[in-house]
Amino acid sequence: MRTVTVVGAGLAGCEAAWQLVQRGIPVRLVEMKPLKKSPAHQMDSFAELVCSNSLRSDRLQNAVGLLKEEMRVLGSLIMEAAEHARVPAGGALAVDRQAFSGFITEKLKSHPLITVVEEEVTEIPESPVIIATGPLTSDALSEAVARLPGISTLNFYDAAAPIVTRESLDMNKVFRQSRYDRGDDYLNCPMDREEYERFVQELVNAETAPIHGFEEKHVFEGCMPVESMAKRGMQTLAFGPLKAAGLKDPRTGKMPYAVVQLRQDDAANTLVNLVGFQTRLKFPEQKRVFGMIPGLENAEFVRYGVMHRNTFLNSPGFLNERFEMLERPMTYFAGQMTGVEGYVESAGSGLVAGLSLAMQLLEKDIVTFPRTTALGALSHYVAAANRNFQPMNVTFGLMESAPEGIRKKDQRQEYIVNRALETVKEIKMSIG
Ligand SMILES: Cc1cc2nc3c(=O)[nH]c(=O)nc-3n(C[C@H](O)[C@H](O)[C@H](O)COP(=O)(O)OP(=O)(O)OC[C@H]3O[C@@H](n4cnc5c(N)ncnc54)[C@H](O)[C@@H]3O)c2cc1C
Structure with missing residues (x-):
């Protein structure tokens, strides 16, 4: 044979x-x-x-x-x-x-x-x-x-999202829940309107890593960097990967204005990834801007997001x-x-x-x-x-x-x- x-x-x-x-x-x-x-x-x-x-x-x-x-x-x-x-x-x-x-x-x-x-x-x-x-x-x-x-x-062009350690999250702010009561597999970082708008403002102005020949129109829609999506309008993320529909913050009993969801990344449950946060921000900018997300202030990054042709x-x-x-x-x-x-x-x-x-x-x-x-x-x-x-x-x-x-x-x-x-x-x- x-x-x-x-x-x-x-x-x-x-x-x-x-x-x-x-x-x-x-x-x-x-x-x-x-x-x-x-x-x-x-x-x-x-x-x-x-x-x-x-x-x-x-x-x-x-x-x-x-x-x-x-x-x-x-x-x-x-x-x-x-x-x-x-x-x-x-x-x-x-x-x-x-x-x-x-x-x-x-x-x-x-x-x-x-x-x-x-x-x-x-x-x-x-x-x-x-x-x-x-x-x-x-x-x-x-x-x-x-x-x-x-x-x-x-x-x-295609981008990857960052991964952070679970123990570095501030669990006084983060809550566990899946949308529409479909279990509790996701961790959620809730934002009020003010926090959300401040975050988007910083995100769209953050410094991105230069990529030779990069043109936004060649980004695959399903893997659009979060900062590119944010540039489409103040509310784009709130209706996209940060939508809070189907979630209720147990501390307020209300739906937050927006949420960043975190998904378990390893069987030992020591790592989580930021869902929908594929990015080409420079690494220090990822630490600074994503650190504005409630619960991620002291997040320890084990992998930063990257973008490739x-x-x-x-x-x-x-x-x-x-x-x-x-x-x-x-x-x-x-x-x-x-x-x-x-x-x-x-x-x-x-x-x-x-x-x-x-x-x-x-x-x-x-x-x-x-x-x-x-x-x-x-x-x-x-x-x-x-x-x-x-x-x-x-x-x-x-x-x-x-x-x-x-x-x-x-x-x-x-x-x-x-x-x-x-x-x-x-x-x-x-x-x-
Ligand atoms: C940055 C990035 C992020 C992505 N994120 C996602 C995602 O989140 N979800 C999703 O569904 N898809 C994602 N994709 C798209 C796609 O699903 C993955 O690229 C997937 O791994 C493709 O599988 P593959 O077998 O074609 O290639 P790969 O899994 O990349 O396997 C190719 C293998 O070939 C080897 N290789 C390359 N050149 C040579 C050579 N000359 N000789 C010998 N070996 C070689 C490589 O080392 C590698 O092991 C992403 C792609 C990229 C690049």
Whole structure:
């Protein structure tokens, strides 16, 4: 059996490697960490979550919840690890990032069919290969990718939020509660109107770190820096990530004017991240301005927010709906670099790429996930003609809609979810 080279042991690469070895195909997994790290990666282990520790909603009423369920049906390693490392986060699936990454690293490193190679890849390896080096692919490999036939690349900017220690919070001000009484997994820093307006004023005037070639219009909306969002208007944050709707401060019995929410970041519950606070403020400015948030006056930062330029492929016309290069059989790409957006979507594309290449090598019928599934919706998005191709989260809007006859929104959604899961289960039965 031919050995597959998987380049990059991130979310996509790890899932792709797992799908291959589950089908008896040997994998050479090449990862440049710990020898070399991108500006956003800090850990030595695989499948590092570079920013938030949340894999977003776990509810089937949400497309990313459905995507996760489809991946579970298909034996996803990333989903197994998330379950293992789960920390409380209301309806979301959040994880202890160390436990999550540790679980995946151990599973892959101890697998008899996987050889791990620690080196930076600088040229496109011979096929069969899956390149999953992420939005911060090293420069040398980016240049090699740019020389491939039929390729063009695009850029956008992405930012990470700070993490602070839990013990440094002032719990006389912070209260524990989730919105609309859905548990008590979040910590809330309440602000009155005066505190909020003073905070926004300082935030919009704070000094930001210079980033070469940075243009605000190239920021991905879902990861907009908090200071950029604040510049849109005094009330933008109060109606966005700082909205207080569904929360009541137990000390006043009233809804605060605004709240900054903090989410548990590790299983030991010693760290929390500032939800929605991805930023490119200079580090001393983060300490000063975020220190104005009630409860965070003496916050100890274990990681400051950072912003990076991301590169992705202009995949339509370059990849097919299995993430395989149109002009070079058995050369696959996977993950954020293909134009899917988000941890789960990246892992999902790795799953599709790994599974598809496995079928090819085993000379079995090739599986193309239909658009009635969340996995298929993403793969088709990446491959379909699109003159304004942009990174995309999974949404129900990308999926084939429910029949016209079903009119109510919740019934339409239920239909889409059931149809998707039935299809994925059938695919699983057919491929083993
Ligand atoms: C700063 C930042 C913040 C983000 N925040 C979020 C978030 O909060 N939530 C969310 O859902 N998504 C977020 N994303 C988007 C996306 O989900 C992540 O980038 C995700 O990790 C992508 O998975 P991936 O497998 O494609 O790449 P990665 O997880 O980045 O994995 C790529 C791997 O390839 C390795 N590598 C790179 N070049 C080479 C080379 N030449 N040779 C060998 N190995 C190489 C890297 O070291 C890395 O381990 C963020 C992205 C960035 C950059």
